[in-house]
Each structure stands twice: as C-alpha cells, then as structure tokens.
Amino acid sequence: MSTLDLLQLGFVRQALLAGAVLALLAGLLGPLVVGRGMAFAVHGTSELSFAGGAGALLLFGAGAVGWGALVGAVVVALVFGALGLAAHERDSVIGVLLSFGLGLGVLFQSLYTGRSANKFGLLVGQIVGVDTGDLVSLAVTGVVVVGVLGLAYRPLLFASLDPTMAAARGVPVRALSVAFAVLLGATTALGVQIVGALLVLSLLITPAAAAARLTASPLRATVLAVVFAEVAVLGGIVLSLAPGLPISPFVAGIAFATYVICRVAGSLRTRRRASRTRVPASSTATSTSSQSALASQSPRPRS
Amino acid sequence: MTGPAVSLTGAELRRGPRTLWSGLELDVAPGEFVAVLGPNGSGKTTLLQVLLGLLPLSSGQVRVHGAPPARGSAAVGYVPQQRALDPLTPLRGRDLVGLGLDGHRFGPGLRGRARRREQVHRALAQVDALDYADAPVGSLSGGEQQRLRVAQALVGDPSLLLADEPLLSLDLARQREVVELVDRRRREHDTAVVFVTHELNPVLPVVDRVLYLVDGRFRIGTPEEVMTSANLSQLYRTDVEVVRVRGRILVVGAEDAPVHHDVPEEVGVR
Numbered sequence: 001m002s003t004l005d006l007l008q009l010g011f012v013r014q015a016l017l018a019g020a021v022l023a024l025l026a027g028l029l030g031p032l033v034v035g036r037g038m039a040f041a042v043h044g045t046s047e048l049s050f051a052g053g054a055g056a057l058l059l060f061g062a063g064a065v066g067w068g069a070l071v072g073a074v075v076v077a078l079v080f081g082a083l084g085l086a087a088h089e090r091d092s093v094i095g096v097l098l099s100f101g102l103g104l105g106v107l108f109q110s111l112y113t114g115r116s117a118n119k120f121g122l123l124v125g126q127i128v129g130v131d132t133g134d135l136v137s138l139a140v141t142g143v144v145v146v147g148v149l150g151l152a153y154r155p156l157l158f159a160s161l162d163p164t165m166a167a168a169r170g171v172p173v174r175a176l177s178v179a180f181a182v183l184l185g186a187t188t189a190l191g192v193q194i195v196g197a198l199l200v201l202s203l204l205i206t207p208a209a210a211a212a213r214l215t216a217s218p219l220r221a222t223v224l225a226v227v228f229a230e231v232a233v234l235g236g237i238v239l240s241l242a243p244g245l246p247i248s249p250f251v252a253g254i255a256f257a258t259y260v261i262c263r264v265a266g267s268l269r270t271r272r273r274a275s276r277t278r279v280p281a282s283s284t285a286t287s288t289s290s291q292s293a294l295a296s297q298s299p300r301p302r303s
Numbered sequence: 304m305t306g307p308a309v310s311l312t313g314a315e316l317r318r319g320p321r322t323l324w325s326g327l328e329l330d331v332a333p334g335e336f337v338a339v340l341g342p343n344g345s346g347k348t349t350l351l352q353v354l355l356g357l358l359p360l361s362s363g364q365v366r367v368h369g370a371p372p373a374r375g376s377a378a379v380g381y382v383p384q385q386r387a388l389d390p391l392t393p394l395r396g397r398d399l400v401g402l403g404l405d406g407h408r409f410g411p412g413l414r415g416r417a418r419r420r421e422q423v424h425r426a427l428a429q430v431d432a433l434d435y436a437d438a439p440v441g442s443l444s445g446g447e448q449q450r451l452r453v454a455q456a457l458v459g460d461p462s463l464l465l466a467d468e469p470l471l472s473l474d475l476a477r478q479r480e481v482v483e484l485v486d487r488r489r490r491e492h493d494t495a496v497v498f499v500t501h502e503l504n505p506v507l508p509v510v511d512r513v514l515y516l517v518d519g520r521f522r523i524g525t526p527e528e529v530m531t532s533a534n535l536s537q538l539y540r541t542d543v544e545v546v547r548v549r550g551r552i553l554v555v556g557a558e559d560a561p562v563h564h565d566v567p568e569e570v571g572v573r
C-alpha cells in the first residue's frame with residue numbers, strides 16, 4: 001500500500017490525531033522546560049513513567065499501563081518539582097532516581113510473560129495502537145494543560161526564568177513549580193505511551209531548544225516550538241508508514257535536523273548582528289562583542 | 304501621601320544564633336533617599352527582604368506605607384542584588400521589564416496590551432536601554448543587565464524603591480547615570496528610596512541620610528553626622544579614619560568598609 005492509501009486507514013488517522021495533540025502539548029511546555037533547565041528532569045520523569053507502566057503491566061495487565069505510567073511520572077515530577085531550581089542538587093537526585101527507575105522497569109519487563117508488543121511499546125511507543133480511550137485521556141490532559149497555561153503563564157514564566165525577582169513580587173514560586181511538575185508529568189506519561197520513553201525528549205526538549213536558537217522572545221519561541229514539534233511528529237508518522245518501520249527514528253531524525261538547522265541559522269544571525277552594531281548582542285566570542293563588553297565593565301573611565 | 308513610606312520601630316532580626324541588627328528605628332519619608340552602607344554580611348539585603356515582606360522581623364514592627372509589608376505590592380519596586388542572568392535565558396530586555404510590570408498576575412493578560420507595551424517602552428527609554436531591548440538578556444554586559452533591572456523596578460510606578468547594590472559592576476559614568484535616574488525619579492514622583500550600596504561616594508551628592516550597619520551596630524543620620532572617624536571607629540571597634548577629599552569621603556582602616564582602594568582613579572575623574 002502506498003502512503004496515501006495508508007493515510008485513509010482509521011488507526012492511522014487516530015495516530016495522527018494523537019500525535020498532533022501530543023506535539024501541541026510538548027511545544028507549549030517545551031520552552032518552559034528548557035528555560036527552567038529541566039531537560040534532564042524530563043528524561044528522569046519518562047524513565048520512571050516507563051517503570052510505572054511496566055510495573056502496572058506486570059501486576060494488573062495491559063489495561064493498567066496508562067495509569068501506571070501516569071502515577072510513575074507524576075510522583076517523580078512532584079519530587080523534582082519540590083527540589084526547586086537548585087540545579088546541582090536536582091541533577092544528582094534525578095540521576096539517582098532515573099537509574100533506579102530504569103532498573104525497576106527492566107526487572108518488571110523481564111518478569112512479564114505476556115505479549116511482547118506490550119513490553120516493547122513503553123520504550124518505543126505504540127502509536128498505531130492508539131485507541132479511543134487514549135484519545136480521550138489525551139484530550140482531557142490537553143484541555144487541562146492549555147487551561148492552566150492560559151491562567152498562569154506569566155507567573156510561571158517569571159518564576160521559571162527570574163525566580164528571585166518573581167518571589168520578591170509575590171509570585172508563589174514553589175507552588176507553581178509543583179503545578180508545572182504535574183503538567184509535565186501528565187504530558188510525559190502520555191508521551192511514553194504514544195511515542196515511547198525514548199522519544200519523549202525529542203518532543204519536549206528538541207523543538208524548544210531549536211526555537212531558543214532563533215528567538216529570545218518567549219511568545220515566538222513557543223509558537224516555533226509547537227510548529228517544530230508538529231512537523232516532527234506528523235512528518236515522522238507519515239514517513240514511517242510506507243517502509244513499515246517504527247516512528248521513533250523518523251520523529252527523532254526530523255527533530256534533530258530542525259535543531260541543527262536552527263543552531264546554524266541562529267549563530268549566523270548573531271554573528272551578523274554583532275558585526276553590524278556597536279552593542280554586543282551576543283555572548284559568542286566574536287572580537288567586537290568581547291571588546292566592547294570589556295570596555296563597558298572596566299572600572300577605569302575613558303576620557 | 305503624608306505618612307512615612309517605611310517605618311521600622313524596635314526592629315530586630317536574628318538569623319540562627321546571630322543577631323543581625325536590633326533596636327533599629329528608621330522612618331523613610333516619601334521622596335527621601337536613604338543609603339544603606341555596611342560590610343558584607345551586615346544584613347543589608349536582609350533588611351530589604353523584610354521591607355519586601357519576604358522575611359518577618361524577630362521582634363519590633365515594620366510598616367510600609369502604613370501597613371505590614373505585603374509580598375508583591377505594586378507600590379514597591381525592587382532591584383535585586385546582582386546575579387548575572389544565565390547566558391541562555393530565553394528573554395529579551397523588554398520581556399524582563401514586562402515581567403516586572405505584570406509577571407506576577409494570573410490570567411491570560413490579553414487586554415491592555417498596547418498600554419503595557421507603552422509602559423515598558425517608557426521604562427526602557429528611562430534607563431537608555433532601547434538600543435538593546437530586543438537582544439537576549441543573557442548576552443548583555445553586567446551594566447546593561449543592571450539598567451534593565453532598574454527599568455524593571457520602575458516600570459510599575461512604585462512609591463518606594465528598594466535597590467540592592469545596583470551600582471555593582473557599573474563603570475563610573477554608568478554609576479552616575481543610575482544615581483541621577485533614581486534621584487530624578489524620587490524628586491519628580493516623590494518615590495522614597497532605600498539604596499544599599501558598597502560605595503557611598505557615587506550617591507553622596509543626592510543622599511539624604513545614611514544607615515551604616517556593622518556587625519549588629521548601626522548609625523543613622525546625614526552623611527556629615529554619620530561619616531566621622533569617631534562614629535566609624537565605634538562601629539568597627541577599631542581605629543578608623545574618615546577623610547574628606549574633594550567632596551568625597553574616604554574610609555581608611557576598616558576592612559571591607561566602603562573604602563576606595565582605587566583612590567587615584569576616583570580622584571582622576573574629577
């Protein structure tokens with residue numbers, strides 16, 4: 001069957017729909033994840049979501065995987081959220097929990113004796129297996145995430161990027177950190193079931209990291225991250241159809257290519273800007289910008 | 304506004320076993336410029352945290368505009384003690400200033416966007432930061448970031464400005480600009496200013512009173528009253544000499560005092 005024929009199939013359409021919603025959520029949350037320096041936390045969350053799903057599969061069967069993944073992700077996201085933004089401590093705690101979760105997940109999987117597709121799905125995703133129930137939980141999560149972001153976006157951005165000042169202005173930094181962790185956990189858990197634990201980073205981090213290379217405006221970065229995530233997911237699904245391969249390599253490949261292109265484009269632009277203006281517009285060590293930065297920091301007045 | 308912008312009575316603050324200061328009595332009138340001086344660790348930042356409502360007094364009373372300090376009050380502007388922004392912070396200068404205006408508000412914030420843009424623009428213009436308002440904040444020099452911080456504090460039109468070492472890492476010309484800006488602000492808008500600084504001289508031409516904190520002891524008064532050899536010797540419990548040279552005050556003999564190690568340079572400016 002050609003790709004076009006495959007696109008007519010019901011389960012393919014469901015996969016595309018699920019992918020589109022997931023990419024929207026990932027694109028919306030991604031810039032905040034990157035801004036908070038939480039890429040590693042997302043990785044840890046997805047591994048523990050995998051462990052939760054695998055544990056539920058072993059104990060309660062295939063029907064409980066979704067709940068297991070959700071519980072695993074949200075519990076650990078709450079732990080990471082409660083650790084706040086002290087990056088050094090957070091990273092080591094994440095490393096500790098991540099490796100433990102991965103070990104547990106592998107143990108659960110090797111003890112499980114049912115269908116092997118169920119096992120493998122949590123690592124590489126089961127997007128063609130998306131059913132109506134999955135779509136409903138995706139839709140619910142989507143509405144909650146969009147709603148919370150709509151109400152709390154400004155304080156969340158403030159608390160994420162400028163926490164000292166935000167606290168001084170009365171923003172409930174801790175509570176927002178926890179709320180964000182829950183949103184992130186729920187999105188990660190869905191991502192683990194649809195695209196697999198290995199691909200979650202490709203959706204939550206790579207598009208936002210690529211967007212950050214092109215713009216420092218939070219609004220534009222969010223729009224770009226959503227677009228990049230959609231292109232990666234929908235493009236990846238479509239490209240995977242004809243060869244009948246898993247979607248992971250395609251989604252990850254498109255996301256990675258986007259990132260490389262944005263990085264190159266971003267550094268070309270900064271270099272142009274730095275050579276055009278007197279004001280250092282970039283931290284890259286072009287000679288003009290480092291000289292004028294030195295000049296403006298020198299305590300010695302020039303007269 | 305008739306009452307004081309800030310009023311501390313019998314204020315004491317302990318941190319663990321240490322008493323940072325106690326028996327502090329200070330009223331700051333609207334439009335008054337008070338400089339807070341003292342060595343590192345003497346509790347200057349902590350004092351601002353109390354005024355921001357982030358930290359309770361151990362005993363005594365604090366009032367800001369006649370009421371207990373409220374976290375996030377729009378009437379209080381704050382310039383935090385400088386920590387350079389992360390080089391990769393995904394914000395432009397105008398976003399940082401905008402967060403100072405309404406970053407603490409919940410809701411989608413779709414209304415009044417034109418007015419908001421206008422306010423942010425005016426604050427950026429005030430500190431002469433329009434040239435780099437669209438550059439990523441992390442790519443700016445310390446001085447440029449500091450001017451954005453001042454704009455961020457002033458954008459909400461506060462009647463009390465709390466600034467924590469805002470002159471740090473600025474060259475002398477920029478220091479003078481920031482001081483003039485704050486001075487103009489309080490003259491035109493009657494904004495009370497509590498200005499923590501490591502160096503008295505840049506603010507000397509505009510300062511009304513000085514609060515000098517050393518190791519739990521303090522003096523309050525005009526620079527002439529406070530900055531004497533006798534006073535500072537008592538504060539530091541060692542022989543300290545205060546010398547006045549060409550309208551500047553030099554403190555000699557106190558470790559970590561607002562001394563001017565770079566005297567020739569400073570004198571050379573004049």
Ligand SMILES: Nc1ncnc2c1ncn2[C@@H]1O[C@H](COP(=O)(O)OP(=O)(O)O)[C@@H](O)[C@H]1O
Pocket residue numbers: 318319323341342343344345346347348349350
């Ligand atoms: N969170 C804290 N818990 C306990 N002690 C603190 C805390 N923060 C600051 N301190 C102590 O309070 C003292 C005053 O600090 P600070 O107000 O920052 O001084 P300054 O701004 O004058 O340099 C310091 O000695 C510091 O050790």
Ligand SMILES: [Mg+2]
Pocket residue numbers: 347348349384467
């Ligand atoms: Mg301090």
